[in-house]
Amino acid sequence: MTIAFVENGVRRQIAVSRIEYLAGEGNYSRIHFVDRGPVLVSYCLKVMEGQLTDFVRIHKATLVNPRHITGVSLGKYRDASIFLSGGRTLPVSRRRVTLISNQLC
Incomplete structure (x- = not known):
């Protein structure tokens, strides 16, 4: 599966498996890749979540590719962290x- 975006006026397609996570920034999303620098796209995180249905929403502003999750740390005060392959x-x-914790543990 691939996703298309515009970078510096050039339309690019990239494999979803190369996306580590997305960070929402208002009406924009910053896509963080495993093998290159991040790219800012003009789609809000909710739109991106609709396209990337197997990704996991871990925060209001963060969507993670579950293939890149290497671990989960659960604290005793209802706090948790996700560790990524990068x-x-x-x-x-x-x-x-x-x-x-129910989805990943």
């Missing part, structure tokens, strides 16, 4: 801790 650690919102 070495990043992302927080899970308190409202989504139970859902995420």
